[in-house]
Structures are given as structure tokens and as C-alpha cells.
Amino acid sequence: MAPTAEPQPKKMASLLRLFAWLWALVLLVCILGLGWLVRDGLPVDTRLTAMLPEDHQSPLIEQANGQLGRGFEDRFVLLLSSSNLKADTRTLASTLSDADKAENHGTPLLAEIDWRDTDLIDSDPRQALDRYRYRLLTPELQQIIDQGGSESLIEPALRNLFSPTGQPDPVADPFGLLERWLEARDGSPVQARDGLLTVTLQGSTHALLIGDLAGSPYDIGAQQAMTRILEEFEREHPQATLLRSGLIFHAAAGARQAKREITTIGLGAFIGLVTILLLVFRSPRVLAQMMLPLACGLLLALPVTIMLFGRLHLMTLAFGASLIGIAIDYALHLQCDRAVHGRNFRLGRLLPGLTLGLASSLLAYLAQTLTPMPGLRQMATFAALGLLGAWLSVVLWLPCMRLPSPAATRRLADMLWRRTTPRRGLTPKIALLGLLICGALIGWQLTSDDSLRLLNPSPKALLDQERQVQQALGSDTGNRYLLVTATDEGALLNRLAALGGTLDDWIDEGVPLRITNLADSVPPPRVQQENLSRVKRLYEQPLDALVRQAGLDARVIERARTRLDDVPVLDVATWLASPLGTSQQRLWLSQPETQDSTLVAAALLLQFTGEDDQAPALEQRLQTLAADDDDVIYVNRVARIGELLGQLRKNIVWWVAAAVAALSLLLTWRYGRDTWRVLTPPLGALLGTLSLFALAGIPLNVFSQLGLLLVLGIGLDAGIFSVEHSRRASTWLAISLSTLTSLLAFGLLAFSATPALHYLGLSCLIGLAMVWCLVPWVRPSREHS
Amino acid sequence: MWTSWKPLRRALVLLLLLPGPALAFELTDLQGRLNQTEALKGRFEQQRYLADLDTRLKSTGHFLYERDTRMVWVLETPVEDRLVFTAENAVNGTDENSAASAGNDRQRQQVGTLLLQLLQGDWQALQERFTLDVAGTNEAWQVTLTPKARALRQRFTRIELKGADYLDNVALYAANEDVLKVRFFDQQPFDPAAAEAGDGPNR
Numbered sequence: 001m002a003p004t005a006e007p008q009p010k011k012m013a014s015l016l017r018l019f020a021w022l023w024a025l026v027l028l029v030c031i032l033g034l035g036w037l038v039r040d041g042l043p044v045d046t047r048l049t050a051m052l053p054e055d056h057q058s059p060l061i062e063q064a065n066g067q068l069g070r071g072f073e074d075r076f077v078l079l080l081s082s083s084n085l086k087a088d089t090r091t092l093a094s095t096l097s098d099a100d101k102a103e104n105h106g107t108p109l110l111a112e113i114d115w116r117d118t119d120l121i122d123s124d125p126r127q128a129l130d131r132y133r134y135r136l137l138t139p140e141l142q143q144i145i146d147q148g149g150s151e152s153l154i155e156p157a158l159r160n161l162f163s164p165t166g167q168p169d170p171v172a173d174p175f176g177l178l179e180r181w182l183e184a185r186d187g188s189p190v191q192a193r194d195g196l197l198t199v200t201l202q203g204s205t206h207a208l209l210i211g212d213l214a215g216s217p218y219d220i221g222a223q224q225a226m227t228r229i230l231e232e233f234e235r236e237h238p239q240a241t242l243l244r245s246g247l248i249f250h251a252a253a254g255a256r257q258a259k260r261e262i263t264t265i266g267l268g269a270f271i272g273l274v275t276i277l278l279l280v281f282r283s284p285r286v287l288a289q290m291m292l293p294l295a296c297g298l299l300l301a302l303p304v305t306i307m308l309f310g311r312l313h314l315m316t317l318a319f320g321a322s323l324i325g326i327a328i329d330y331a332l333h334l335q336c337d338r339a340v341h342g343r344n345f346r347l348g349r350l351l352p353g354l355t356l357g358l359a360s361s362l363l364a365y366l367a368q369t370l371t372p373m374p375g376l377r378q379m380a381t382f383a384a385l386g387l388l389g390a391w392l393s394v395v396l397w398l399p400c401m402r403l404p405s406p407a408a409t410r411r412l413a414d415m416l417w418r419r420t421t422p423r424r425g426l427t428p429k430i431a432l433l434g435l436l437i438c439g440a441l442i443g444w445q446l447t448s449d450d451s452l453r454l455l456n457p458s459p460k461a462l463l464d465q466e467r468q469v470q471q472a473l474g475s476d477t478g479n480r481y482l483l484v485t486a487t488d489e490g491a492l493l494n495r496l497a498a499l500g501g502t503l504d505d506w507i508d509e510g511v512p513l514r515i516t517n518l519a520d521s522v523p524p525p526r527v528q529q530e531n532l533s534r535v536k537r538l539y540e541q542p543l544d545a546l547v548r549q550a551g552l553d554a555r556v557i558e559r560a561r562t563r564l565d566d567v568p569v570l571d572v573a574t575w576l577a578s579p580l581g582t583s584q585q586r587l588w589l590s591q592p593e594t595q596d597s598t599l600v601a602a603a604l605l606l607q608f609t610g611e612d613d614q615a616p617a618l619e620q621r622l623q624t625l626a627a628d629d630d631d632v633i634y635v636n637r638v639a640r641i642g643e644l645l646g647q648l649r650k651n652i653v654w655w656v657a658a659a660v661a662a663l664s665l666l667l668t669w670r671y672g673r674d675t676w677r678v679l680t681p682p683l684g685a686l687l688g689t690l691s692l693f694a695l696a697g698i699p700l701n702v703f704s705q706l707g708l709l710l711v712l713g714i715g716l717d718a719g720i721f722s723v724e725h726s727r728r729a730s731t732w733l734a735i736s737l738s739t740l741t742s743l744l745a746f747g748l749l750a751f752s753a754t755p756a757l758h759y760l761g762l763s764c765l766i767g768l769a770m771v772w773c774l775v776p777w778v779r780p781s782r783e784h785s
Numbered sequence: 786m787w788t789s790w791k792p793l794r795r796a797l798v799l800l801l802l803l804p805g806p807a808l809a810f811e812l813t814d815l816q817g818r819l820n821q822t823e824a825l826k827g828r829f830e831q832q833r834y835l836a837d838l839d840t841r842l843k844s845t846g847h848f849l850y851e852r853d854t855r856m857v858w859v860l861e862t863p864v865e866d867r868l869v870f871t872a873e874n875a876v877n878g879t880d881e882n883s884a885a886s887a888g889n890d891r892q893r894q895q896v897g898t899l900l901l902q903l904l905q906g907d908w909q910a911l912q913e914r915f916t917l918d919v920a921g922t923n924e925a926w927q928v929t930l931t932p933k934a935r936a937l938r939q940r941f942t943r944i945e946l947k948g949a950d951y952l953d954n955v956a957l958y959a960a961n962e963d964v965l966k967v968r969f970f971d972q973q974p975f976d977p978a979a980a981e982a983g984d985g986p987n988r
Contacts, residue, residue: 158864162844164831164965165868165896171837195913551863553840 020396027299034303043311061635064603067586068478074213076246077469079206088240089196089207092233099229109225111212126178128578132570133178134535135528145534150542157546171559174546185580189474201472223252245469250458258314265748272744282406290331293390297327300389305382316379327390328741329717330354333734334398339409340730347399353724358391360663360716364709367655417729426777431680438687445694449701450646480606483633485599492600493524499604512610518587518602522575532567649702671723677778678723682715685770689763704759711767714742718775726780739772812908812919815926819906824851827972836962851977856901870897903955924949
């Protein structure tokens with residue numbers, strides 16, 4: 001037993017020793033458990049969406065969201081432009097389809113890849129719609145027939161009969177009605193050319209490759225294989241350019257960036273920490289002793305978190321690097337005290353401060369585990385466990401270790417004390433005044449930003465490529481839509497057609513919008529009926545004239561007219577089952593998950609094609625449009641996620657406010673009238689940072705708020721210790737070292753390119769600096785008893 | 786090729802590298818024949834057989850063909866029409882025709898592309914989609930094309946080409962038993978630069 005424990009009663013000492021051994025046993029179990037859990041590699045999760053709260057909207061909206069989003073995750077699109085398009089496309093396609101996932105030989109990377117002109121050809125859509133064609137007319141044809149211009153349709157019909165490129169069928173469709181209708185349906189910009197699928201982007205031809213991954217886009221093996229293949233291809237074909245689109249590329253970029261930053265920021269913090277500790281304590285052994293609690297904390301946190309959550313999120317690991325900053329506090333306080341007081345060191349004297357420090361940090365973290373964000377819960381659990389492990393190691397093990405207490409440390413502590421102790425302290429009145437000024441500033445100027453961009457770490461170049469591909473393909477990710485319900489299919493189609501008409505009017509007015517409407521493909525029964533009577537009119541005089549001019553047998557007329565008897569009405573199910581209709585299946589909610597069994601529902605997709613500044617006006621207009629009708633709901637998924645982030649941010653405020661209130665009671669019980677001195681560093685730093693944000697016009701978001709949570713935890717530690725041992729140079733040295741190391745660990749995150757980490761780091765950087773500045777001013781003039 | 790309209794000589798070199806010496810020889814021979822003319826004009830007679838009606842629709846007109854540039858197809862009887870197939874036409878495929886023009890542009894384009902490849906004897910491009918069967922002699926040759934892809938077989942069962950100095954007869958056998966036969970006659974080479982003012986199409 002170390003001499004430090006000798007004056008304590010024998011019974012207490014043996015109890016402590018027992019606990020120390022027990023703790024060692026627990027850690028041993030943790031090591032074994034961790035070894036067993038990571039036997040197949042660390043189960044790391046890189047999905048940023050795991051950070052998002054689970055959304056509980058109406059089941060119908062959830063069903064629509066699920067259906068609209070399906071198929072996008074595993075799919076990716078490449079656009080290739082090259083002077084030797086055909087050969088290069090062939091090379092790329094065969095490399096991709098032959099590729100295996102890197103470490104997993106025998107498992108193919110892709111399930112499928114389409115790039116030949118024949119790859120997308122389905123069976124002929126005309127067969128499926130053969131008998132329905134007389135009920136399907138394009139708006140132009142409706143207009144021509146209604147205005148008595150049917151004669152003008154004879155000439156093109158004749159050309160179709162006699163031109164070599166025509167495919168006439170004088171009995172079934174002498175006027176080629178179905179051809180026109182199908183042509184209007186086919187909005188695809190994809191062209192078959194030279195054996196390839198091509199699209200035109202800014203005037204140049206690009207080969208199109210559409211791939212389906214065999215596994216998840218978050219699979220790191222798949223990401224690496226894909227990145228390697230494409231980079232190799234680009235290296236070997238310098239004349240070719242590739243545009244990428246698909247979740248796998250964003251996920252890969254995100255994972256790469258997170259890994260890089262964990263390495264640089266984590267390493268930077270570590271090197272800074274080592275340098276400072278060596279400078280202060282002048283002993284590698286002390287350094288090793290400081291690191292021991294950190295290692296123990298991680299050893300407890302890693303296996304337990306994996307066990308609780310199954311997987312470890314990459315953000316949790318990033319946070320783990322930051323954990324260094326807080327967990328070292330306990331060791332610092334203990335070591336500073338021991339270094340300065342040498343043989344007079346007593347653990348008992350530090351224990352209340354250490355325990356309160358742990359309790360306050362745990363409270364701040366546990367508040368986060370109550371949030372609905374799975375990723376955040378995991379981070380908080382990880383951090384809380386790490387802190388607990390570090391604390392136990394400090395209290396149980398460190399006092400037992402004999403260490404040098406160099407005179408240099410003492411001198412440093414004295415010098416710091418002399419240089420940074422102000423002549424006069426802060427009075428409660430001035431503190432209150434500051435509080436009021438800051439409060440006013442925050443209330444008046446602070447803005448907030450809950451947009452989804454914060455979660456998107458993709459580099460700009462990749463986002464540009466994504467935009468270009470989307471633009472070339474005119475594809476829609478189903479982010480904005482109108483959800484329409486009705487009691488039966490006919491009513492639903494009527495409602496969709498009416499909405500489509502309104503939106504078409506908007507588009508004619510110049511509103512930047514593209515719509516995908518089921519009612520454009522399946523006209524409401526009323527319109528289908530009108531179309532059939534139009535065709536009957538067309539088959540009178542105009543058909544006679546056509547047959548005569550073409551020199552066809554008069555029998556053709558009778559046979560053609562006979563086909564107009566018993567024309568079936570095209571219903572949604574038939575259309576969706578036809579080759580062209582399959583792509584619209586996601587719009588149709590055939591069995592809506594509602595209590596009302598008579599309900600049918602469909603989504604009308606809205607794609608915004610304008611500039612960002614036009615969006616709010618459109619948003620407003622769409623909301624007004626939907627508000628007019630109970631059966632129409634306007635859904636904007638991106639905005640909805642932003643809304644959730646905002647809710648989360650507000651929730652955190654309330655939880656933390658409650659935690660601080662509870663803590664204040666606890667502190668008042670111990671510190672009485674000095675409680676304000678404990679609370680001023682953390683709360684003052686919080687308000688100060690927010691005021692600075694307000695002045696600089698930096699909006700508050702959920703991540704900067706998380707950073708402030710850390711400031712609160714570290715600030716509370718500092719406040720507690722500064723009141724607990726107010727006249728001790730060693731305590732001030734420990735507080736200074738603790739804020740400095742935390743600044744290194746968290747403040748460095750301000751330089752992260754990931755928006756989330758950047759904001760977290762920025763608020764820590766400012767907040768922690770303020771904590772350090774505030775502590776000397778509120779130090780009580782006498783020691784707490 | 787379609788994109789760059791490379792000279793057929795390059796196609797020829799590539800063909801020599803392909804397996805099947807007998808086929809390559811025959812096609813090469815044919816290639817050499819068709820390749821001698823840079824521009825050609827003449828008349829055509831088209832006969833479309835509609836199996837369902839057991840009817841034959843006849844039309845006549847003239848054509849004008851410049852290698853690697855364009856093909857102009859002028860229908861004279863019984864209706865007047867003018868079709869131009871060019872590289873740009875195939876690239877953009879934008880048809881600004883009014884509502885009065887019938888048809889599926891995409892499909893039209895594909896048929897147009899096929900026609901051009903047939904007239905040019907663009908064997909390399911055709912071989913990707915068809916099995917080529919060559920027979921006959923230099924003075925009376927015959928090529929039969931059978932589609933490889935199922936999607937294409939749903940439209941054509943086979944295509945037959947016959948000719949001597951030039952391509953003289955094309956017959957497309959559609960899957961629904963319709964047949965499109967085109968006979969070319971009065972074919973003669975011409976100088977495209979000189980003809981520009983006269984029969985040149987105004988694109």
C-alpha cells in the first residue's frame with residue numbers, strides 16, 4: 001500500500017484495496033469481452049442518417065416516404081464522356097461487373113449494371129395498352145379534334161403509311177394515336193446510340209451506366225472497391241471524365257473525411273496534450289499515469305457500447321477522441337495537488353470535488369441519452385462510460401502509485417497563480433448585469449439554423465457532379481410531393497388531374513417546377529370517356545378520307561370502327577403493370593396503412609428546378625394549395641428533417657435547463673451562498689458564447705448546442721474545484737491544464753470540414769476560453785470548509 | 786461509327802481482326818465495292834406489305850446519299866415527304882414538329898439509323914446487333930442479317946440486302962409478317978459540292 005493511504009484507518013484502506021482489485025478484474029473482463037466482440041473487426045457504422053431522430057409521422061406519410069425512397073440507396077449512376085466513348089464505356093462496365101468486394105473474394109460488388117442500348121428495352125408497351133388506346137389522347141390531339149381540325153391528322157397518317165421509317169397499323173390505329181400518347185409519356189432523356197445508352201449534358205454526349213450494388217452502400221469494403229476501380233479507370237483513361245451520382249459515393253466520401261479528421265484532430269490533440277503534460281510535470285512516468293485513466297475509460301466504454309448498441313457509429317469514435325479532454329481532468333487535479341503538496345497529499349480532501357465533477361458531467365451527458373437520436377444516445381453513453389471508467393481509475397489506482405513531485409511544477413503553479421489572479425473579484429451585482437446584457441443580446445439577435453446541410457459532409461465537387469447527373473437524367477428523388485387521398489380510384493384520379501391542371505398553370509406562369517402525376521398517365525374515367533367519343537368522331541369522315549387517299553381497301557374502315565366497341569377503361573393497376581408504368585409504381589399507395597379501408601392514395605411528385613432563393617415562395621404556395629383541401633397533404637422531406645433537428649435542439653435546451661436546475665439545488669446544499677461562484681464559469685461561458693454568436697451573426701444549430709453542453713460540463717468541473725479549493729495554486733493549475741487540454745481536444749474540431757463537427761468545435765473553442773477567463777474572477781476569498 | 790462517322794476503311798481494318806476469315810473476306814470484298822462511291826443519287830420504289838390486310842402500299846421517290854454525312858429521302862407519290870438522316874439528327878433527335886406530325890420519334894430514329902447503316906454497309910456497327918450471312922458473287926451478292934437481341938427480334942425477323950455495284954434491294958421482314966421492300970434504281974455517283982445548289986436539302 002502506498003504511504004499516502006497509511007494515516008487512514010486500516011479498515012478503509014483494505015476496502016479501497018479490495019475495490020482497486022475489483023476494478024482491475026472488471027477491466028480484465030472488458031478486455032476479454034472487447035476481444036471477443038471485435039473478433040470479426042470493429043463493427044463500425046458510417047451512416048450519417050443514424051444521427052437522425054426516428055420520425056413518427058402519420059403512417060400514410062411514412063409509407064409514402066418509404067416507397068418513394070426505395071431503390072435509391074443501392075443504385076448509382078455514372079456518366080462517362082470520352083473521345084473513345086464506346087471502348088472506354090465497355091472497359092469500365094466490364095471492370096465493374098467483374099469486380100469483387102476487396103476483402104471478400106467471391107462476393108460480387110454489383111448485382112447488375114445497365115449500359116448497352118438493349119439493357120433498358122422492356123417488352124413493347126404497345127401490346128399492354130393495345131385495347132385502351134382509344135381512351136388515351138394527348139392534350140394536343142384532344143384540342144385538334146375538339147376544334148374540328150381532324151383533317152390535319154390525315155397527312156401525317158399518310159406519311160406514316162408510306163415512309164420507310166413508319167410502322168403503320170391501319171386497322172388498330174390508322175392515325176397513330178397510341179404512338180403519340182406514348183411519345184408524350186416518355187420523358188426520358190436517355191438515347192440509344194451506337195450500342196450505348198447516352199444522355200446529353202451541356203451539348204456533349206455522355207455514356208450512361210446504371211448500377212445496382214449487391215450489398216449496402218455503407219459497406220466499407222464496397223466503398224473501397226468502388227473508389228479503387230473508378231480511380232484506376234480515371235488514371236488509365238486521362239482523356240475521359242466521369243460524373244458520379246449515388247449514395248455510395250457520398251457515404252464513401254463521408255467515411256473517408258471522418259477517418260482523416262479523426263486521425264489529424266485526434267493525433268493533434270494527443271501530441272499537444274503530451275507536450276503540455278511533459279512541460280508541467282517533467283516526468284514520463286507521470287505522463288503514463290495520466291494516460292492510464294484514459295485507457296481504462298476507453299476499455300470500459302468500447303465493449304459496453306458495442307454490446308448495448310450492436311454497432312459503433314463513426315461519430316461515436318470521433319467523440320471518443322474528444323473524451324480525452326474531460327477524462328484527464330480527474331487525473332490532473334489529483335496529480336497537481338500531489339505535485340504541489342508532496343507528502344501532505346490526501347485523496348479525501350479532493351474526493352468531494354472529484355465526485356461532484358463526475359456527477360455534473362454525467363448529468364450533462366445523460367441528458368443527451370434522453371434524445372430521440374440514436375447516434376447521439378450512443379455518443380452520450382460512450383462518453384458517460386468513458387468518464388466513469390477514468391474516474392474509477394483515478395480514485396482507486398492513482399493514489400497507490402508513488403510519483404516524483406518536481407519543484408518545477410510547484411514553481412509553475414505559483415507563477416500561474418501570481419500572474420493570473422485579479423486584484424478584485426467579481427461581485428454578484430456585476431455578474432447579474434452581465435447576465436442581463438447577454439440575455440438581451442441573445443434574445444434580440446441570436447438566430448438558429450436547422451437545415452439538413454449540417455449533416456451533409458459531401459465535398460462540393462461531388463455535390464456538383466450529383467447535381468449535373470440529376471439534371472441530365474431529370475430524375476426525381478421524391479423529396480417534395482403532394483399526398484392525395486380519396487374514397488375511390490376515380491375520385492382520386494379526378495383530384496390528381498385537377499391538381500395537375502393547377503400546377504401546369506403555375507408552370508406556364510414560369511414557376512420552376514416539374515411534376516410527375518399519375519393522372520397524366522391514367523386519365524380520370526370521365527376524360528377517358530370523352531376521349532373515346534373524340535376518337536369516334538375522328539373515325540367518321542377523316543378516316544374515310546385517309547383510307548381513300550391511301551388507296552386502302554374500304555373494309556379497313558369497318559374493321560377499324562369495330563374496334564371502338566367495348567373499349568375497356570384503363571385503370572391504375574393495368575397501367576402500373578405495363579412496361580412504361582412500372583416506373584410509376586412508387587407513386588401509388590395501393591393499400592394505404594390507415595384504418596379507413598375505403599381509402600386510396602397517391603403521391604404527386606414535385607421537382608423544384610429553379611434557384612435556391614425562389615424556393616421559399618414556392619414552398620408557401622404549395623402549402624397554401626394543400627391547406628385548401630383536407631385530402632391533400634404537402635410533404636417536404638428535407639424540410640421535415642430540418643424541423644426534427646429544430647425540435648431536437650429545443651428539447652436539449654429544456655433537458656439541460658432541468659439538469660442545471662437540479663444541479664443548482666445539489667450545489668446550494670454544499671456551497672450555500674457561494675453557489676453563484678460555482679455556476680458563473682459554466683453559465684457565464686454559455687451566455688458569453690451565445691452573445692458572441694449573436695453579435696457575429698452565426699446561427700445556433702444543434703451541433704453548436706452540443707458543444708455548449710460540453711462547455712457546461714467542463715465549466716461546472718472548473719467552478720466546483722475553484723470553490724472547493726479556492727486558495728490553492730495547485731487547483732488553479734489543474735483547472736488551467738484541464739481547460740487547455742479540452743481546448744485542444746474540442747477546439748481543434750472547429751477546423752473540421754464536416755459542418756457538424758465544425759460547429760461543435762467552434763462553440764467549445766469560445767466557451768472553454770471563457771470558462772478559463774471567468775474562474776479567477778469568481779474565486780471565493782477563503783477556502784470552502 | 787455512328788458518332789464520328791469514321792471512314793469505312795477503319796471498320797474494314799477492324800473487321801480483318803475479327804475471327805471468321807471467310808466472312809471477313811466476303812464482307813471486305815463487298816466493302817471495297819460499296820466504298821468506292823463518296824456520293825450517290827438515284828430513285829427508289831418502296832413496297833410495304835401489310836400482312837393483316839393482305840395489302841401492298843406502293844410509293845416512289847428519289848434519294849441522295851453522301852457518305853458519312855447524310856441521307857435525304859424524298860417521297861414523291863402518293864404523298865410528298867422528305868426525311869433527312871444526319872449525324873446531328875441522330876445525336877439530338879429533337880423534333881420540333883407540330884402536333885400534326887405523327888409518330889414515335891425514338892423508334893423512328895432507330896429505324897432511320899438502321900437504314901443508314903444498311904445503305905452505307907456499315908458492317909462493324911451492324912455486326913454488333915445482327916448475325917451477318919454473306920453469299921453470292923461480286924456481280925450478284927446477297928447479305929442476310931438476323932437480329933441477335935431479343936428486343937430487336939420482336940421487331941424484325943430478318944433483313945435481306947441484294948446488290949451488284951451498289952446496293953439494289955433491301956427487304957425488312959417484320960415480326961408481324963409485314964414486309965418492307967425497297968428497290969433502288971437509276972443509281973449514279975455525283976459530286977456533292979456541285980449538287981448542293983440543286984437537289985441539296987435545306988436543313
